[in-house]
Amino acid sequence: MRSEPVLQVQALVKRYGTKTAVNGLDLVAHAGVTAVLGPNGAGKTTTVETCEGYRKPDSGTVRVLGLDPVRESAALRPRIGVMLQSGGVYSGARADEMLRHVAKLHAHPLDVDALIERLGLGSCGRTTYRRLSGGQQQRLALAMAVVGRPELIFLDEPTAGLDPQARRATWDLIRDLRADGVSVVLTTHYMDEAEQLADDVAIIDAGKVIAQGSPEDLCRGGAENTLRFTGRPGLDVGSLLKALPADSTAAELTPGSYRVGGKVDPQLLATVTSWCAQHGVMPEKISVERHTLEDVFLELTGKELRA
Amino acid sequence: MTTTTTPGTYTPAPGAAPLPRMIAAQAALETKMLLRNGEQLLLTVVIPTLLLVLFSSVDIVDTGKGKSVDFLTPGILALAVMSTAFTGQAIATGFERRYGVLKRLASSPLPRWGLMTAKTASVLVTEVLQIILLTAIAFALGWSPHGNPFAVFLLLILGTAAFSGLGLLMAGTLKAEATLAAANLVFLLLLVGGGVIVPMDKYPAGVQDVLGLLPISALSDGLRDVLQHGAGMPWGDLGILGVWGVVGLAAAGRFFRWE
Numbered sequence: 001m002r003s004e005p006v007l008q009v010q011a012l013v014k015r016y017g018t019k020t021a022v023n024g025l026d027l028v029a030h031a032g033v034t035a036v037l038g039p040n041g042a043g044k045t046t047t048v049e050t051c052e053g054y055r056k057p058d059s060g061t062v063r064v065l066g067l068d069p070v071r072e073s074a075a076l077r078p079r080i081g082v083m084l085q086s087g088g089v090y091s092g093a094r095a096d097e098m099l100r101h102v103a104k105l106h107a108h109p110l111d112v113d114a115l116i117e118r119l120g121l122g123s124c125g126r127t128t129y130r131r132l133s134g135g136q137q138q139r140l141a142l143a144m145a146v147v148g149r150p151e152l153i154f155l156d157e158p159t160a161g162l163d164p165q166a167r168r169a170t171w172d173l174i175r176d177l178r179a180d181g182v183s184v185v186l187t188t189h190y191m192d193e194a195e196q197l198a199d200d201v202a203i204i205d206a207g208k209v210i211a212q213g214s215p216e217d218l219c220r221g222g223a224e225n226t227l228r229f230t231g232r233p234g235l236d237v238g239s240l241l242k243a244l245p246a247d248s249t250a251a252e253l254t255p256g257s258y259r260v261g262g263k264v265d266p267q268l269l270a271t272v273t274s275w276c277a278q279h280g281v282m283p284e285k286i287s288v289e290r291h292t293l294e295d296v297f298l299e300l301t302g303k304e305l306r307a
Numbered sequence: 308m309t310t311t312t313t314p315g316t317y318t319p320a321p322g323a324a325p326l327p328r329m330i331a332a333q334a335a336l337e338t339k340m341l342l343r344n345g346e347q348l349l350l351t352v353v354i355p356t357l358l359l360v361l362f363s364s365v366d367i368v369d370t371g372k373g374k375s376v377d378f379l380t381p382g383i384l385a386l387a388v389m390s391t392a393f394t395g396q397a398i399a400t401g402f403e404r405r406y407g408v409l410k411r412l413a414s415s416p417l418p419r420w421g422l423m424t425a426k427t428a429s430v431l432v433t434e435v436l437q438i439i440l441l442t443a444i445a446f447a448l449g450w451s452p453h454g455n456p457f458a459v460f461l462l463l464i465l466g467t468a469a470f471s472g473l474g475l476l477m478a479g480t481l482k483a484e485a486t487l488a489a490a491n492l493v494f495l496l497l498l499v500g501g502g503v504i505v506p507m508d509k510y511p512a513g514v515q516d517v518l519g520l521l522p523i524s525a526l527s528d529g530l531r532d533v534l535q536h537g538a539g540m541p542w543g544d545l546g547i548l549g550v551w552g553v554v555g556l557a558a559a560g561r562f563f564r565w566e
Contacts, residue, residue, distance in 0.1 A: 107322030149317065181317075
């Protein structure tokens with residue numbers, strides 16, 4: 001039995017001029033971590049910013065912690081933490097100064113020094129925001145979302161542009177937040193981020209949720225496995241397909257990068273390699289993968305997530 | 308980066324800080340940002356100080372009968388108010404809007420009116436510092452002020468309201484770069500044409516009538532009437548400032564865009 005949803009979006013429509021950014025979107029998020037996954041321009045930021053109270057829906061309803069983010073903004077704002085995709089800090093402020101300031105706007109903030117230490121922001125010293133690295137700016141924005149001890153945190157692309165170490169530190173923090181009962185709604189276009197962190201994933205494309213569920217549920221549907229290999233660009237995929245069992249798929253995803261789907265077993269692997277041998281193709285980086293969110297996305301939308 | 312945290316560290320405990328504490332913190336941060344910014348200090352401190360010292364000690368402009376410092380100080384005080392409430396506030400707010408500071412604060416517990424109150428408090432604190440510095444210099448140069456301190460106070464407050472409205476209107480509607488350019492240009496034009504260092508009677512009569520309606524002229528003229536000539540309440544100038552204040556703040560409230 002799941003608790004009351006932290007987020008309820010119903011038939012949300014948001015237009016900018018003639019462009020429809022969000023087109024009848026339905027989304028329910030429960031306690032835990034919810035990832036909103038989609039390519040650039042899918043409507044992720046618009047959806048999240050509507051939940052944060054920045055934008056008024058053209059139609060549809062949005063409830064965050066049971067409140068209307070526009071009309072009941074004053075009651076909602078102390079309960080949520082917001083990380084914008086970029087900016088949000090005085091260009092002349094130091095990291096610790098800005099974080100301490102946001103802490104002062106809350107009744108029971110976290111220990112600022114511990115948070116600075118935790119996110120590796122201590123090395124910023126007296127450097128002002130405009131001179132911080134992109135990664136430091138990102139981590140400061142994350143700290144600002146967390147410091148007020150909110151119930152629900154919105155993170156818009158929290159690890160975009162981070163190096164692997166900082167990325168892992170961010171993931172660890174998100175896991176700790178979740179363990180302590182903080183709900184997180186994050187947008188991302190990284191599959192692994194959604195798979196690693198999320199209890200629930202909503203896949204968005206062209207302003208709509210096209211699939212939602214746990215990463216396991218989403219991956220279970222559709223083809224079982226995937227075989228990938230790289231080779232010469234422009235191989236005759238039709239001929240390969242003829243050599244494969246009837247229910248298989250084969251496609252050249254990007255020039256020279258091939259994907260075979262279906263019942264991937266030793267027999268299929270042998271078929272593919274012998275077909276390659278017949279055609280004088282050296283298959284490099286041959287790999288067998290379990291079905292990933294990336295494949296789910298490709299199947300649902302027919303496009304690459306990071307195209 | 309450490310990865311060890313005691314469980315329960317992040318357990319939600321949401322809540323807004325008391326309003327006075329939020330506003331005080333915001334005002335303190337805004338003031339600190341302003342005092343840390345070199346270009347802002349040039350505008351609010353260095354230029355008024357230089358003009359006061361230079362034009363009081365060197366006879367460049369004919370300032371009429373009496374000591375030139377008695378003519379100049381009221382004008383320089385008006386300039387100080389304009390530099391902080393209009394130019395400085397417009398530029399700072401324009402860039403805060405551009406860099407998403409206003410947007411981020413809009414989702415914090417601090418209400419919008421609280422942010423505007425803090426901005427006003429920060430402007431007033433800066434003005435007090437400017438006035439202390441400039442009057443100290445003026446006294447050192449032999450300034451002998453007259454008049455009703457309450458009238459001076461009222462002029463400064465209405466002047467601040469008039470310039471704040473115009474500054475925020477500019478910051479909330481133009482791009483940050485356009486605000487930067489326009490605010491500096493307006494500063495320069497009003498410095499020359501608003502009776503700050505150049506007496507208004509140097510201009511042709513028709514031009515004087517128009518220039519007299521500018522907020523900077525009303526403020527410098529009102530301050531000069533009181534401080535140099537010991538006049539009572541300068542109702543005309545207070546009226547002009549009041550109208551600018553109401554119109555400017557209303558327009559800013561109506562047209563200000565937060566992102």
